[in-house]
Amino acid sequence: MSQTLERPTGAVDPSATGGRGDKSKAERRLGWYLAGPAFVVMLLVTAYPIVQAVYDSLFDYRLTDPENSSFVGLGNYGVILTDSVWWIAFGVTAFITVVTVAVELVLGFGLALVMLQALRGLRPVLRTVILIPYAVITVVSAFAWQFAFSVDSGFVNSWFSWVPGVAADTDWFGTQGASLFVICLAEIWKTTPFISLLLLAGLAQVPDVLQEAAKVDGATWWQRLRKVTLPNMKAAIMVAVLFRTLDAFRVFDSVFVMTAGANNTETVSFLAYRQTIERVEIGLGSAVSVLLFLSVVLISALFIKGFKVDLSQARGE
């Protein structure tokens, strides 16, 4: 207050709110100074390629034949959306996404509960152990699972020969169902730690007071989980599911390594890879990438608007 009074221009607005406004303006400016460079870099490395891909997707453009490139408008999109290959890939991708995210959510929640309730001395060890699969590079994990299930060098067929339907000569990568089963298994093993970490952050936010109050009122463990824990961490759950869904929808490595798209196991990103990198049809491939991008945007919009996910809540603000 004394500062505003000493100002020579105090006559304009000597109230305290003016001072606070200056301060918040300065803070906002400082915020821009700090975040600005990162923002510009983000624009360069994400916005530029997206714009370039959208532009390329309007052309019939082959990397080895740039002279004959021509403008085709939305023709590439027409080709893709009327092709059953796209819809099969889309279905496979959606299937992998739904199955892996659902299983991971249940498993991840269980692991988060274990981590939360583990003894203080055991907690760091437990967290490290649970995180190890997430630290493995996806390609490496895909190869490991492929070797485990392969009919000539794998151990799964001999270890699980007691399971009906598994024999010494079961070819896991020979049919669509079995291939997708192994692909989903590998994805679940690899990314459950990620989802459980996000859920652990949510679990830690549930106030102990509420839990204790419910306990005093005689609520069982199951009632406390349903009525106290879950409602209080809804935001964390939705953020975890959103992040994992976006991630799962772009699945590539496991399919590339395990089946290379055989037996109708192609996913949308694999399709983009095949058109752009293998066929070097930059136009058609860019159009597939743009459609993949739009699908991801659509999923995010659905989650944020439809389920009212507040991203800032997950950060504990």
Added chain:
Amino acid sequence: MRHPRRRLRWSLTVVVAVLAALVSACGSAPAGPPVLTWYINPDDGGQAEIAARCTAASGGRYTIVTSTLPRQASEQRQQLVRRLAANDSSIDIMSIDPPYVPEFAQAGFLAPMPPAIEAAAREDRVPSSIEASTWQGRLVAVPFWANTQLLWYRKSAVAAMGIDMNQPVTWDQLIQAAARARTQFAAQGVRGESLTVWVNALIESGGGSVITNVGETDPALVQLGLTAPPGIEAARILRTFGDAGIAPPGFPTADEDTSSDTFQSGAAAFMVNYPFIWGKATSAVEEGSIPQSVPDDYGWTIYPRTAPDLPSAPPLGGINLGVGAFSAYPDLAYDATTCITRPDNSAYYMVSNGNPSSRLSVYSDPAVLAEFPMAPTIRDSLTQAKPRPQTAYYAEVSGGIQRTFHPPGSVTPGATNEAATALITAVLRKEALL
């Protein structure tokens, strides 16, 4: 006041020292002979050794360094195409899988071959490797080594089947014999390049071709021969193979290595595969993992026939050498290819790395004959071998075959051929995804 000045002087000294180091580093690079970079496919060190030998043989005119490409041929092509599309001048010499030669040539990625080099490159070569290095009547790559598939069999198992392996045999004969003897026939059923190799060999052996107007540069005008009688016959053989119950477990995912293991284990009495399996078996004996009696039981002959009265057209593989169009030293690079493909280097490469030569004379080299008792059969196979469809759009054609002919045991003669033709035609017209 003294401290800041001293600090300033210090930082100036550091800056000058760094600049001096940079300048001297830049200055030292161009000194010495030109460096030729040879992009090689992974092998057992043979190409690096040949690079060293040719550097020495150049008498200080150039130094060859090697740079290794990915393991799969399709991935090697992807990397080279992406680099060359960006006019990469670091690519002086490249090891190219034969089916991709037309694409590179058509895109202008290969430097024109001087007449003297061309004369040397045509000398003493198996005809199929020359055919695979030619695009629109011009030799565009230098044949280096040439691979081919043989029909391998277990002598002990075949003795009881009553087939004379010294006479040409057909697929039908072998499939029936294997089914009667309740043994397996190892072949590459994986959805990959090896499937195209198989389908193409079946069609060519029946007197047909996947592409009937080779050399066509407009993708929309490429004519396919898949629905002609040899194409239908190829599909019928694949289906018979699948229905006979002779395919090893994991056949739809089996590649050359898987087949080699199946054959080595004794589970399969027959196999179509490249000669590298011989080196694999002999090293397994040296390591003590299999007894000498296993390779002693290996028999080999020319690839099976599709039609009883037509000689077979075995698959052709190998590596041809291309010189990058954006290389700073195309003449030196072509000069180096002549050295790399010299008879002594070719023989060394075959003996040490197991990769058969494209030179006819190498097959009478005593060192080669000692290591590869089947060398004369390889030479004969290469002489009647046929390359895969030559087109600048090979990735599309091969990808279309792989998609429609997989799993190979379940193809339907006629319907599969129609589907493959429709898919490849649509893909070439850019009207379908692959």
